[in-house]
Amino acid sequence: MKFEITPIAYIQSCYKEKFATPRQPGLVSAAKGQIQLIPPFNHPDTVEGLESCSHLWLQFVFHQCLDQGWKNKVRPPRLGGNKKMGVFATRATHRPNALGLSVVKLDSIQIEKQSVILHVSGLDLIDGTPIVDIKPYIPYSDSLTHARYDFAQLAPKELSVIFSTPAQLALNQQDNREQLSTLIRQVLAQDPRPAFHEVDEARIYGAKLDCFNVNWRYLKTDQETTIEVVAITLL
Known part of the structure; x- marks a missing residue:
């Protein structure tokens, strides 16, 4: 059938x-x-x-x-x-x-x-x-509050997101900068890189969000991994 x-x-x-x-x-x-x-x-x-x-x-x-x-x-x-x-x-x-x-x-x-x-x-x-x-x-x-899924019972840990000076300047030029900033922060906080990628501060990632190309990299300290947005450009 x-x-x-x-x-x-x-x-x-x-x-x-x-x-x-x-x-x-x-x-x-x-x-x-x-x-x-x-x-x-x-x-x-x-x-x-x-x-x-x-x-x-x-x-x-x-x-x-x-x-x-x-x-x-x-x-x-x-x-x-x-x-x-x-x-x-x-x-x-x-x-x-x-x-x-x-x-x-x-x-x-x-x-x-x-x-x-x-x-x-x-x-x-x-x-x-x-x-x-x-x-x-x-x-x-x-909404089943008693439901379980052992492999992913909790939401993944979010990463901190910061903006480089050039990225912040580009963001400030947009009329919807507050909404765009929130979108970028929330998306990147989910850590979109492939799971097998280790932190490499020289590697630049990029994605198309709304009408923009967003580029970022990962910074690692002893305590945590942080995402730095390095560029925001119009598509």
Whole structure:
């Protein structure tokens, strides 16, 4: 038996590539996006009552992985990229049906003629991701305080983020500098580098966030590892 799934919407996201996109939703509250419903699903009737929800479940397609196949076992980044686990015991992007599930905060609903746009935040989806279903998050049934996942029971430790003088000057020139600063800090605090990378102060990393190229490096002392943003430039 086979099923055909049709996208009902596409998301416009501040994440323009996989690298530096958070591995879980809700970790970067400053990450904002817009879910643009497409015909014939963009009728105002389809979202009537949705304003009563604070959060939404999004079912989506890992569209950048469709032609890359999948394996029975994968290497989760949370385990350092060295230990293998069964694909169904992880949230790996390379899955048999390439489907993902995410929860986001619903900030507002915009309806204009035949346009229905859901403004959301806390997302972990790449720009252009196809959305195949939207459901309300129901706290009494969806929030299970007694649930456990032994491999990742707690959120990962966040790193401190500082800005070099050139990066701070570039940031100060932006009209949305406070929002951009918060986005960069929250994203980089999740430590987006590959799990097998050791700290190398000479290595410069880069990612596309919103309309900017952001470059950073890692600084290590005896006490902690710190991220230094070294450059912010327009795409």
